[in-house]
Amino acid sequence: MFIACANLALSGIADSSLVYQTNSHTVKGQDYMTITRYGIEGGTGTGGQKLPFARAVEADGWLYISGQTPMREGEVVEGGIIEQTRLAFDNCLTIMREAGYEVEDVVHVTAVLTDARYFSSFNKVFSEIFSGNPPARICSVQDLVVDCKVEVDMKCFRADRK
Numbered sequence: 001m002f003i004a005c006a007n008l009a010l011s012g013i014a015d016s017s018l019v020y021q022t023n024s025h026t027v028k029g030q031d032y033m034t035i036t037r038y039g040i041e042g043g044t045g046t047g048g049q050k051l052p053f054a055r056a057v058e059a060d061g062w063l064y065i066s067g068q069t070p071m072r073e074g075e076v077v078e079g080g081i082i083e084q085t086r087l088a089f090d091n092c093l094t095i096m097r098e099a100g101y102e103v104e105d106v107v108h109v110t111a112v113l114t115d116a117r118y119f120s121s122f123n124k125v126f127s128e129i130f131s132g133n134p135p136a137r138i139c140s141v142q143d144l145v146v147d148c149k150v151e152v153d154m155k156c157f158r159a160d161r162k
Contacts, residue, residue, distance in 0.1 A: 035059045038099050044074035045146075056095050061162035063101050067110075067153040068092045069146045076148045081118040084149045085125040092154050093129075104133045105156040111139040112151045122150065 023035045039055025056065045068091035070077050070084035077087055093103065109130075113122055119139065126137070135154075144151055 033060045036099075038095065045071075048074055056099055058099060058161065061158050061160075063096065063099055063105070063154075063156040063158075063161075065092050065095050065154045065156070067112075067151045068095070069144070069148045069151045071146070071148075076146060081113075081121045081149050082125055085118075085122050085152075088148075088150050088152045089125065089129055092152055096154060096156055100161070101156040101158060103129065105158050106130065106133070106135045106154050107157050108155040109135050109137045110153045111137065112144060113139065113141050114144055114149050116141045118149060 023037075036058040037054040037056075038058070045051045053066055056063055058064075068088050070079070070087035071091070072087070077084065079087075096102070096106070109126075111122065111126075113119065122139070127134075
């Protein structure tokens with residue numbers, strides 16, 4: 001099976017710093033799927049390092065948001081688990097909205113906590129954000145590469161974006 005990939009666009013989203021790239025995949029001359037990568041300019045990690053991955057990727061109605069930590073301008077924001085959880089989710093929600101999705105479109109969340117004692121505080125913030133439309137979720141406890149208490153990612157879906 002031959003799959004061709006054509007670069008269609010490379011520009012910024014209105015009122016956003018997200019740079020995106022759209023690739024259209026065709027099979028034997030038929031459009032198969034479009035993949036859009038948001039934030040391809042690379043975010044800024046701790047110490048000012050350029051991150052080598054997209055902030056989010058949209059494919060066939062699905063939006064996959066890369067794991068977000070409680071960072072602003074490449075630095076972890078100090079605070080307790082509630083403050084850090086809110087900021088990590090705010091970072092995901094900002095990317096999601098810039099890509100044209102809403103909270104109701106979130107179908108799955110992956111959360112990593114660095115301490116099991118953070119679980120109930122994390123759940124409090126999670127419940128506030130997803131009170132009307134709770135998504136599926138997995139939450140685990142493990143060490144993070146960044147020195148913070150929480151990292152979250154999201155998967156969203158919109159049938160009209162297929």
